[in-house]
Amino acid sequence: MTDPVLHLDDIVKTFPGVRALDGVSFSVMPGEVHALMGENGAGKSTLMKVLGGIYQPDGGSIHVGKERVTMAGPLEAKAKGIVFIHQELSLAEELSVAENIYLGELPRKSFGRVDWHRLAEQTNLILQKLNVGFDATTRVGDLSIANQQMVEIARALTVDAKAVIFDEPTASLTDAEKVVLFDVISDLQKEGVGIIYISHRMEEIFKITDRISILRDGQYQGTVNTAETHEEAVTQMMIGRKLDLSRNETHHELGDVALEVRGLSCGKLYEDISFEVRRGEVVGFYGLVGAGRTEIAETLFGLRDPSAGQILLDGEEVRITSPNDAIARGISLVPEDRKGQGLVLGMNCRDNMTLPQVQDLTSGPFVAEGAEVAIFDQYRDRLDIRTPGWKQLVGNLSGGNQQKIVIGKWLSMHPNVLIVDEPTRGIDVGSKSEIHKLLRELAAQGYAVMVISSEMPEVLHVADRIVAMYSGRIMRTFTSEEVTEDSLIQAISGLGGHEAA
Amino acid sequence: MATLTKQQIGTVLAKQGILIAFAVFMVAFTLANPKFISIDNLFSVVRSSAILGVMALGVTFVVISGNLDLSVGSMMSFSTIVVLDLHDKIGPALAIPAMFAMTLCLGAFIGFLVGYLRLNSLIVTLGMLSAIHGLTLTYSGGQNMDIADKEGTWFSVFGQGSALGIPVPILIFVALAAFLGIMLAKTPFGRKVYAVGGNGTAATFSGIRRARTVFACYIISAFCVATAGLIQASRSLGSQNTVGQGLELEVLAAVILGGASLLGGSGAIFKTVIGVLILGFIQNGLLLIGLQFYVQFVVTWVIIILAVWLDIAAKRGKLWSPIA
Numbered sequence: 020m021t022d023p024v025l026h027l028d029d030i031v032k033t034f035p036g037v038r039a040l041d042g043v044s045f046s047v048m049p050g051e052v053h054a055l056m057g058e059n060g061a062g063k064s065t066l067m068k069v070l071g072g073i074y075q076p077d078g079g080s081i082h083v084g085k086e087r088v089t090m091a092g093p094l095e096a097k098a099k100g101i102v103f104i105h106q107e108l109s110l111a112e113e114l115s116v117a118e119n120i121y122l123g124e125l126p127r128k129s130f131g132r133v134d135w136h137r138l139a140e141q142t143n144l145i146l147q148k149l150n151v152g153f154d155a156t157t158r159v160g161d162l163s164i165a166n167q168q169m170v171e172i173a174r175a176l177t178v179d180a181k182a183v184i185f186d187e188p189t190a191s192l193t194d195a196e197k198v199v200l201f202d203v204i205s206d207l208q209k210e211g212v213g214i215i216y217i218s219h220r221m222e223e224i225f226k227i228t229d230r231i232s233i234l235r236d237g238q239y240q241g242t243v244n245t246a247e248t249h250e251e252a253v254t255q256m257m258i259g260r261k262l263d264l265s266r267n268e269t270h271h272e273l274g275d276v277a278l279e280v281r282g283l284s285c286g287k288l289y290e291d292i293s294f295e296v297r298r299g300e301v302v303g304f305y306g307l308v309g310a311g312r313t314e315i316a317e318t319l320f321g322l323r324d325p326s327a328g329q330i331l332l333d334g335e336e337v338r339i340t341s342p343n344d345a346i347a348r349g350i351s352l353v354p355e356d357r358k359g360q361g362l363v364l365g366m367n368c369r370d371n372m373t374l375p376q377v378q379d380l381t382s383g384p385f386v387a388e389g390a391e392v393a394i395f396d397q398y399r400d401r402l403d404i405r406t407p408g409w410k411q412l413v414g415n416l417s418g419g420n421q422q423k424i425v426i427g428k429w430l431s432m433h434p435n436v437l438i439v440d441e442p443t444r445g446i447d448v449g450s451k452s453e454i455h456k457l458l459r460e461l462a463a464q465g466y467a468v469m470v471i472s473s474e475m476p477e478v479l480h481v482a483d484r485i486v487a488m489y490s491g492r493i494m495r496t497f498t499s500e501e502v503t504e505d506s507l508i509q510a511i512s513g514l515g516g517h518e519a520a
Numbered sequence: 521m522a523t524l525t526k527q528q529i530g531t532v533l534a535k536q537g538i539l540i541a542f543a544v545f546m547v548a549f550t551l552a553n554p555k556f557i558s559i560d561n562l563f564s565v566v567r568s569s570a571i572l573g574v575m576a577l578g579v580t581f582v583v584i585s586g587n588l589d590l591s592v593g594s595m596m597s598f599s600t601i602v603v604l605d606l607h608d609k610i611g612p613a614l615a616i617p618a619m620f621a622m623t624l625c626l627g628a629f630i631g632f633l634v635g636y637l638r639l640n641s642l643i644v645t646l647g648m649l650s651a652i653h654g655l656t657l658t659y660s661g662g663q664n665m666d667i668a669d670k671e672g673t674w675f676s677v678f679g680q681g682s683a684l685g686i687p688v689p690i691l692i693f694v695a696l697a698a699f700l701g702i703m704l705a706k707t708p709f710g711r712k713v714y715a716v717g718g719n720g721t722a723a724t725f726s727g728i729r730r731a732r733t734v735f736a737c738y739i740i741s742a743f744c745v746a747t748a749g750l751i752q753a754s755r756s757l758g759s760q761n762t763v764g765q766g767l768e769l770e771v772l773a774a775v776i777l778g779g780a781s782l783l784g785g786s787g788a789i790f791k792t793v794i795g796v797l798i799l800g801f802i803q804n805g806l807l808l809i810g811l812q813f814y815v816q817f818v819v820t821w822v823i824i825i826l827a828v829w830l831d832i833a834a835k836r837g838k839l840w841s842p843i844a
Contacts, residue, residue, distance in 0.1 A: 322724075346727040360725045363718035365785045374715055374726040377708045385706045428726075 022085060024049050024213040025070075025101065025182040031078030032065055039065045042079070043239045045232045047182055047213035052204060054216045054224045054245070057234035057257055058419075058447035063217055066234070067184060071103055072096045083181060100181030104171050104188060112160035117142035119159050120174045145173045149203055165196030172203060182213040189223060190445060193307050201227050219447060220474075221250045233257055258449040269459070270483055270499075274298030276334065277467035278319070278350075278436045283328030288314040289491040292328070296436065296467040301458055303482030304471040306511045311491040312471045313355055316438045320352040321345040332435065346375055349435035353425050353442060355471075357418070361425040364414035368406055369395040371413050372428045398427030402457065419450025426454070430461070437461065438469040443477060455481050475504065489513040541826070542798050549805035556808050569800035570689035571596075571748045572767065573793065576774040577700050578744030580792045581737040583775050584704070586717035586784025587634055587641035589738065591626075591648035592745050592771055596764030598656045599623045599749025604665040604759055612675040620746045626652060627742020628735070635734035649768065656761050666758035679755025689751045696747065700740070701789035713737060717784030766817065773820050774799045776827040799823065 023046035032040040040062050047053045057063050068074045070081065072090030080087050083099050090096045096103075110119050117138045118125070126134040126141070142155035151169050153162060159170060168188060175183055185204070189197050204214060204227060216228055224231060225245060233240040233256045240256045279295040289311030296302045304312045317323045319330065321339040329336050332348055339345045345352070354360035362371055373380055373391045380387050380394075395409045402423040406416055413424055422442065429437060439458065443451040458481045462468050472478050478485050485497045487510035494510040549556045575592050582589040599619055606615035630648055634641045667673060681688040704710040715723040716733045724730050752763060778795030780787025802823065803816045833839045 320725075341727075341729075342724060343727040343729060352725065354725050359719070360721050363715050363722050363785065365718045366714060370711060370714075374711070374723070374728070377711045381708060385702075386708055386711060 021049060023047055023082075024084060024211075025215075026082040027066075027070070027079065028082065029079040030066065030069055030076050030081075032069055032074060032076050039237050040069065040076070041237045041239075043234065043237075044079075045239065045242060047215055049211040049213055050208050051230065052208060052214040052216055052228045054218065054228040054231040055234070056218075056224065056231055056253065058449050061234040061257070061447075062237040063234060065237075067103070067186065067215075067217070070096065070101060070184070097178060100179055101184070102175040102178065102180045102182070103184045103186065104168070104175060105186055110159050110167055110170060112158070114159060115155065116146070116153060116157050116159055116162075116170055116173075117155035119170055120145065120177060124177075142173070145176050148176065148206070149173055151199075163196070165192050165199065168192070168200065169203070180207075180212050182215060183207060184215040184217070186217045187219070187445070188216075189218065189220065193309075197223070219445070219451075221253070221448075222476075224253075225250065254448055257447075271299040271463045273300055274465055277332070278469075279331040279334070280315075280319075281329045281331070283315070283318065283325050283330065285314060285318055285323055285325050287491065288323075289488075292493055294486055294493065294496070296469055298435075298465045298467050299462055300483045301462045301468040301470055301481050303478035303485040304469065304488060305473075305475065305478045305485055305507060306488035308473060309490075310488040310511065312488055313440055316352055316354075316440050316469070316471060319345065319350060319436075319438060346432065349433075351429035351432050351434035351437050353422075353429055353437070353439040355440040355444070357421055357425060357444070361428075362413050362421060365412060367410050368399075368404070368413055368416070368424055369409035371424055372398060372431060375428065375432055394431050395427075398431055401430075402427050403453065417447075417450075419446040419453075422446055422450070422454065426457070434466070436467045436469065438471070440471040441473065442470065443472075443474070451477075475507065479504075487511050542801075545802060545805065549809065553808045556805055561804065561808075565800045565804045566690055566797070567687050568804070569796050570687075570693040571751050572770055572774060572799070573693045573796040574696055574744050574748040574751065575767065575771045576778075576792050576796050577697055577789060578741035579771050579775050580778070580780060580787055580789055581700070581704065581713060581740045582641075583772075583780045583782065584717045584784060584787045585713050585734050585737045586720065587734060587737070588645055588772070588782075589630070589741050590642070590645040590768045590772070591630060591652055592741065593764040593767035593769075594649045594653040594656065595623060595626055595742065595745045596749045596752065596767060597759075597761060598626070598652050598659075598764075599746045600753045600759045600763050601656050601660050601665050601761060603750060603753045604667055604757070605660070607667050607673070607675055607753075612673060616750060619749065620743070623746035623749065624739060624742050627738045627745075630742075631735035631738030634738065635731040638731075653761075653765075660761055662761065664758065664760050670757045673757070676754050676757060679751050679753070689755070692747065692751060696744070697789055697793055700744075704789050709733075709736065714785055717786075719785070769824065770799065770820050773824045773827065776824060776831070779831070781831060782828065 026046040028044050030040050030043045031038070043062070043066060045053070055063055055066070065074065069076045070090065072092045072095055081090060082088065083101065088099060090099070111122070114122070120142055121138060126137040128134045139155040146154060149169055149172065151166060153166060159167060162170065188200060192200060204216075207214060216224070218224055228245050230242055230244055231248065231253060232242040233253065235257060243253070274297055276295045277298050281293050283292040284290045292315060294302065304315070306312055314323060318325050319339065321341045321344050330339065331337070332350075337348060339348065339350070358364060363374070369391050372395050377386060380390050392409060398404070399406070404420050404423045404427065406420060413421060416424070426439070426442070442454050442458070446454075455477065458468055458470060462483070470478065470481055479499070479502070483499055485499070485502055485507065487494045487497065487507055489511050490513060494513065497507065546557075555561055575596065579589050579592060602622055603615050603619040606618055609615070610618070626648070630644060633639045633644045667675070678688055678692070683691060704713065712723065712728050712733045715726065715728055716730050720730050749764075753759060774795040775787065775792050776782065776795070777798050778787065778791035778793070780792065799820075802819065806815055806819060807813065
């Protein structure tokens with residue numbers, strides 16, 4: 020029996036009024052990929068901050084190898100071989116790959132000049148290990164997100180890493196890019212590095228991890244061997260109840276066509292797009308990042324001008340010139356980037372929710388705050404938004420609750436057409452299934468719903484029909500009865516898809 | 521808990537730093553010169569702060585919308601010179617609306633550049649600071665402007681008059697503060713200003729016309745500047761071309777002291793009023809302990825730095841950056 024590379028024992032961390040971590044223990048063996056799972060707010064981030072020296076634990080101990088350590092700060096953690104690959108990248112775009120990797124510790128020659136030659140050599144050595152298609156002198160800003168992540172990983176490899184922590188590494192990667200990432204992880208594994216892998220995505224967890232440790236409400240729920248468990252068991256440990264993972268089989272009575280698009284094009288972003296959405300129907304748009312789905316949504320919401328084609332609302336041709344115009348015509352868009360596009364984080368819950376209609380919610384010249392609170396209360400109850408009250412700043416809520424605020428904001432506009440773009444990105448399993456259920460309910464109530472998603476289980480689960488897109492074109496449209504995972508993957512990869520309206 | 525940790529002290533200091541510093545300052549200055557706290561002196565501080573205060577009200581809108589306005593000082597010189605000049609040419613009843621119209625045009629121009637063309641507000645208004653100064657000098661031919669008949673005009677009421685024993689400049693400041701305070705806190709427009717400054721993209725995605733909102737903020741700022749110019753002209757009935765020079769920084773200091781973030785999205789009119797008063801008391805106190813008037817330029821800068829520092833420190837919960 021080998022010793023763990025990293026061992027956390029009975030870690031306790033309290034904040035005023037909250038016991039964020041309550042006796043959490045777990046260990047990572049050399050060469051092991053160890054998943055850390057839990058809903059948002061379960062304590063994963065706090066645990067990682069304790070490990071990274073950003074928070075000091077109130078109880079318990081951390082051991083690296085056999086040595087008991089105190090992490091005074093991020094630099095000390097790194098020096099001890101604990102390396103973090105963060106979800107949000109922290110790279111200088113204008114600098115080269117090599118400069119980014121050795122930032123702060125560039126090799127020097129006499130008079131403090133940088134030894135470019137040695138720098139490039141050292142860097143290329145590491146890049147070779149990672150087997151990437153760029154070299155030391157490439158400007159980081161020219162790299163794809165996936166390759167930028169590789170640079171982060173390369174940075175981690177400059178120290179003698181004992182444990183590497185990946186925090187939601189695949190959040191912005193395409194499927195092909197994920198494969199490369201997983202290769203790198205398996206290389207690290209072979210070298211005996213312990214990996215902590217934090218992710219909400221079950222498929223990945225089951226594909227690459229050896230063991231899974233689960234947190235719920237700051238409490239350690241247990242560790243299971245990945246091979247001996249299954250998704251439902253893990254979910255149950257995470258949320259304490261069962262999760263419905265089946266595909267959508269119900270259909271609601273379809274009403275009239277609410278939205279029809281004919282031959283819509285926008286330069287090279289997407290071309291010749293035709294589809295319709297009926298009331299009572301959820302149409303899923305599935306494809307890789309960059310397939311043009313978000314751009315279609317933005318066009319329908321008046322943020323982009325189409326170069327050709329028609330948009331018909333309730334059978335009448337319209338030109339949508341601005342978001343304001345789109346809102347007036349009954350189109351709502353829950354945007355892809357919750358924090359960047361959906362919310363004003365420094366504003367309270369109520370004000371965020373009523374923002375699109377604040378001009379109309381008046382009594383005399385003033386905002387009718389009573390009416391606003393009524394709207395907030397209504398959607399808080401309907402969507403089960405958990406917040407101490409409407410005065411809470413949205414920035415203090417968890418991702419799932421933030422997303423519900425955005426959805427509530429647009430539902431309260433009573434739209435004819437509701438477009439949701441990546442509705443469950445980065446939110447926990449429990450909230451995810453609630454949002455899926457909600458989308459189905461909305462269709463039942465007669466809304467016409469467009470769901471754009473990069474997650475196959477999601478489109479399978481919510482959509483009545485699935486539009487598969489590849490490189491700006493519609494490859495094929497499936498009904499939920501005829502769709503199979505294989506045919507869907509083929510269609511979005513541009514293989515063997517047939518043009519179909 | 522009897523003992524506070526070092527970190528807790530840091531947080532309290534960072535959050536309440538301005539008020540604590542202000543309290544210490546008031547006590548120290550009262551000890552140095554008991555006249556400091558007299559009713560007469562308090563009144564004089566408020567009166568002399570009115571012009572600055574009126575300008576700060578407008579700049580509060582601009583700052584909350586996520587922009588800057590450094591042109592208010594030279595724009596105030598412009599308003600003052602124009603209204604004094606027109607006073608003798610077309611009479612005060614026409615001169616006042618004409619001056620307001622011209623000042624609002626300048627505000628509209630800035631609002632167009634920053635709002636609709638989306639140019640950086642620092643560059644635009646810094647440039648306008650210089651351009652409007654040039655415009656004023658061209659208009660006046662470099663001469664000081666004086667009203668011919670200083671005794672016989674009712675125009676002096678805005679700067680020198682009083683009602684119910686309260687000087688008119690203070691009345692104007694209070695009335696405008698109440699009006700704009702309610703506008704910012706209670707109307708849909710005010711809500712949009714916060715949204716645009718807090719997250720412009722999200723505001724756009726909520727159907728708010730961002731350009732129009734920013735444009736309106738600069739119009740409000742120009743209106744406040746015109747009002748300040750009116751008070752200034754009426755008080756002195758004659759003026760140099762440079763009367764408003766440097767005021768832009770004092771105005772900004774007052775707004776930041778009040779707690780508006782330069783990143784946009786936060787701040788309030790009543791907070792700005794507190795900022796104006798703090799600044800006024802500090803400048804007055806320095807004079808009373810016998811420092812030269814010119815020291816206040818340095819002090820203003822120190823206050824800006826202090827206020828910005830404490831604002832950032834309160835956000836990160838520490839006085840020192842852990843990274844730097």
